Amino acid sequence: xxxxxxxxxxxxxxxxxxxxxxxxxxxxxxxxxxxxxxxxxxxxxxxxxxxxxxxxxxxxxxxxxxxxxxxxxxxxxxxxxxxxxxxxxxxxxxxxxxxxxxxxxxxxxxxxxxxxxxxxxxxxxxxxxxxxxxxxxxxxxxxxxxxxxxxxxxxxxxxxxxxxxxxxxxxxxxxxxxxxxxxxxxxxxxxxxxxxxxxxxxxxxxxxxxxxxxxxxxxxxxxxxxxxxxxxxxxxxxxxxxxxxxxxxxxxxxxxxxxxxxxxxxxxxxxxxxxxxxxxxxxxxxxxxxxxxxxxxxxxxxxxxxxxxxxxxxxxxxxxxxxxxx
Amino acid sequence: xxxxxxxxxxxxxxxxxxxxxxxxxxxxxxxxxxxxxxxxxxxxxxxxxxxxxxxxxxxxxxxxxxxxxxxxxxxxxxxxxxxxxxxxxxxxxxxxxxxxxxxxxxxxxxxxxxxxxxxxxxxxxxxxxxxxxxxxxxxxxxxxxxxxxxxxxxxxxxxxxxxxxxxxxxxxxxxxxxxxxxxxxxxxxxxxxxxxxxxxxxxxxxxxxxxxxxxxxxxxxxxxxxxxxxxxxxxxxxxxxxxxxxxxxxxxxxxxxxxxxxxxxxxxxxxxxxxxxxxxxxxxxxxxxxxxxxxxxxxxxxxxxxxxxxxxxxxxxxxxxxxxxx
Numbered sequence: 258x259x260x261x262x263x264x265x266x267x268x269x270x271x272x273x274x275x276x277x278x279x280x281x282x283x284x285x286x287x288x289x290x291x292x293x294x295x296x297x298x299x300x301x302x303x304x305x306x307x308x309x310x311x312x313x314x315x316x317x318x319x320x321x322x323x324x325x326x327x328x329x330x331x332x333x334x335x336x337x338x339x340x341x342x343x344x345x346x347x348x349x350x351x352x353x354x355x356x357x358x359x360x361x362x363x364x365x366x367x368x369x370x371x372x373x374x375x376x377x378x379x380x381x382x383x384x385x386x387x388x389x390x391x392x393x394x395x396x397x398x399x400x401x402x403x404x405x406x407x408x409x410x411x412x413x414x415x416x417x418x419x420x421x422x423x424x425x426x427x428x429x430x431x432x433x434x435x436x437x438x439x440x441x442x443x444x445x446x447x448x449x450x451x452x453x454x455x456x457x458x459x460x461x462x463x464x465x466x467x468x469x470x471x472x473x474x475x476x477x478x479x480x481x482x483x484x485x486x487x488x489x490x491x492x493x494x495x496x497x498x499x500x501x502x503x504x505x506x507x508x509x510x511x512x513x514x515x516x517x518x519x520x521x522x523x524x525x526x527x528x529x530x531x532x533x534x535x536x537x538x539x540x541x542x543x544x545x546x547x548x549x550x551x552x553x554x555x556x557x558x559x560x561x562x563x564x565x566x567x568x569x570x571x572x573x574x575x576x577x578x579x580x581x582x583x
Numbered sequence: 584x585x586x587x588x589x590x591x592x593x594x595x596x597x598x599x600x601x602x603x604x605x606x607x608x609x610x611x612x613x614x615x616x617x618x619x620x621x622x623x624x625x626x627x628x629x630x631x632x633x634x635x636x637x638x639x640x641x642x643x644x645x646x647x648x649x650x651x652x653x654x655x656x657x658x659x660x661x662x663x664x665x666x667x668x669x670x671x672x673x674x675x676x677x678x679x680x681x682x683x684x685x686x687x688x689x690x691x692x693x694x695x696x697x698x699x700x701x702x703x704x705x706x707x708x709x710x711x712x713x714x715x716x717x718x719x720x721x722x723x724x725x726x727x728x729x730x731x732x733x734x735x736x737x738x739x740x741x742x743x744x745x746x747x748x749x750x751x752x753x754x755x756x757x758x759x760x761x762x763x764x765x766x767x768x769x770x771x772x773x774x775x776x777x778x779x780x781x782x783x784x785x786x787x788x789x790x791x792x793x794x795x796x797x798x799x800x801x802x803x804x805x806x807x808x809x810x811x812x813x814x815x816x817x818x819x820x821x822x823x824x825x826x827x828x829x830x831x832x833x834x835x836x837x838x839x840x841x842x843x844x845x846x847x848x849x850x851x852x853x854x855x856x857x858x859x860x861x862x863x864x865x866x867x868x869x870x871x872x873x874x875x876x877x878x879x880x881x882x883x884x885x886x887x888x889x890x891x892x893x894x895x896x897x898x899x900x901x902x903x904x905x906x907x908x909x
Contacts, residue, residue: 311775311781314783388824432783441825441828445828449637455637455829456827456828456829457640457758457783457784457826457827457828457829458783459828463825466821466824466825467817467821468817468818468820468821468843468847470846475850476820476843476846476847476850478820478821478824478847491793491794492794494794494802494804495792495793495794495804498714498792498804499767499789499792500783500826501782501783502767502771502782502783502785503781503782503783517794517802520796520802521794521802521804524801524802
């Protein structure tokens with residue numbers, strides 16, 4: 258900076274500072290004010306709530322917090338498409354549940370197979386290849402698959418107000434992390450491009466990976482058909498501790514799977530921000546909470562209400578939901 | 584940048600650029616030149632080896648690469664001290680191996696218990712408390728314990744030339760990571776202060792951690808007596824993939840436990856730098872390689888020689904070893 262002369266000397270006019278709104282897709286009101294106020298407090302050098310830059314850690318759930326999770330998790334749609342793509346190499350799937358039900362589109366039978374059945378499908382469709390090849394498969398699928406209702410690529414279904422929040426936090430010295438129950442290898446191929454969140458700031462569920470030197474002498478990382486870590490519910494603070502090693506000062510989620518992450522964030526010293534996205538807009542997106550199969554918001558809702566966490570009402574608090582609305 | 588006019592116009596003199604040596608503790612020679620040349624190539628915008636900033640990932644082993652690992656790993660010394668500190672609460676340790684051998688200082692019997700015995704000791708001494716309490720225990724120990732030969736706190740036994748290398752890389756847009764077989768919870772309390780490497784850039788071995796709401800309603804992360812992940816040998820590329828999600832373009836190690844990390848780094852596209860610290864200075868530090876119990880350098884040495892990786896000879900390449908020599 259060359260402008261060493263202070264405006265206070267009166268020798269130079271104050272530069273015109275643009276009073277741009279950092280969160281233009283958020284309607285003015287209590288929720289937007291709560292965010293702006295929190296950031297102002299933790300960045301006010303000398304203030305009692307000041308937080309040094311390295312400790313400005315922000316953790317965001319992904320499904321239902323940064324992008325759409327209805328009518329099923331997007332990784333669920335990917336998994337089912339993978340079953341269809343891989344079926345010819347697995348003739349036994351025609352008679353084996355829940356693979357057979359996925360192939361015939363019998364979603365009731367799929368659901369009946371329970372978590373154990375679904376984990377088996379995830380393990381079968383997310384393994385048997387290198388991490389690099391899986392990454393390519395995800396990128397190809399993301400470029401071609403479409404959301405059944407919006408008829409758009411899934412990466413179009415990210416929330417514009419949350420993109421603005423991520424950008425605003427980063428501009429204020431925050432390091433933004435994803436802390437998702439989704440697969441780490443499923444998210445990393447596109448989070449940097451879409452959210453500006455680099456691979457090393459993505460925490461998620463993961464499978465066992467094995468290092469192997471191939472016949473050509475080249476080393477590979479192979480995805481094994483075994484889940485290693487589920488970054489959901491009580492797994493989220495565990496994942497945060499393992500990957501980040503510091504407690505966030507801000508966390509945003511939308512479901513009971515985020516409750517422990519929010520509790521963990523809230524329990525730290527100093528200024529804290531706990532946010533929940535409440536899906537209330539059936540017209541522009543979806544409306545669901547306590548009874549939903551995906552992104553159920555029940556216990557976390559009760560705790561948020563009791564403890565005064567910020568509950569964002571999509572319908573009333575968000576001017577825009579998706580970037581394509583512009 | 585306001586200086587839009589090129590010096591080539593002849594209208595402005597070239598600004599005086601201080602020609603300070605970024606690696607003053609490295610003797611001039613092939614090794615230092617190899618580092619400087621690599622960094623120059625990957626940062627030369629428009630050059631054929633240019634690497635964009637987000638992909639400038641550098642991975643460093645810790646024990647024997649960034650700090651001393653003799654006569655035993657520093658975390659080993661911590662573990663043995665923990666056994667002594669905890670012994671009064673564990674009367675059975677007096678007769679149970681390898682605990683009894685540690686208490687009487689019978690290192691031969693300790694070694695005879697093998698890896699299984701040592702893992703049992705690590706599990707017993709690194710659990711039964713919250714992550715926060717363990718972190719405090721480590722910080723207290725680091726502030727008081729002394730190296731048996733140098734009679735100084737262990738954090739004094741870091742390598743000055745490597746500190747300069749870390750700083751130099753960061754000044755050139757690199758993100759520096761530790762990728763160590765050591766415990767992640769043992770390293771994180773001090774890596775930021777000592778190496779300038781924040782907790783979220785420390786990859787290491789870890790135990791199982793459990794999220795629990797205590798009787799007072801506060802959430803805690805408890806360290807369980809069970810090892811979860813060993814970030815050593817083939818575990819290093821696995822850890823790099825899990826925590827960082829990108830392949831490093833530079834990696835530095837010193838032992839066979841780093842061989843796969845170096846192979847993984849070498850197998851990427853574009854310019855690469857693989858470095859090995861060879862302990863050759865018995866006078867100023869230690870001299871060991873193929874036969875050493877800690878930090879054995881045998882297979883990785885052969886591969887490094889064959890493939891032309893940079894082997895740093897501590898005795899001839901380093902002007903200074905420890906910061907306290909100044």
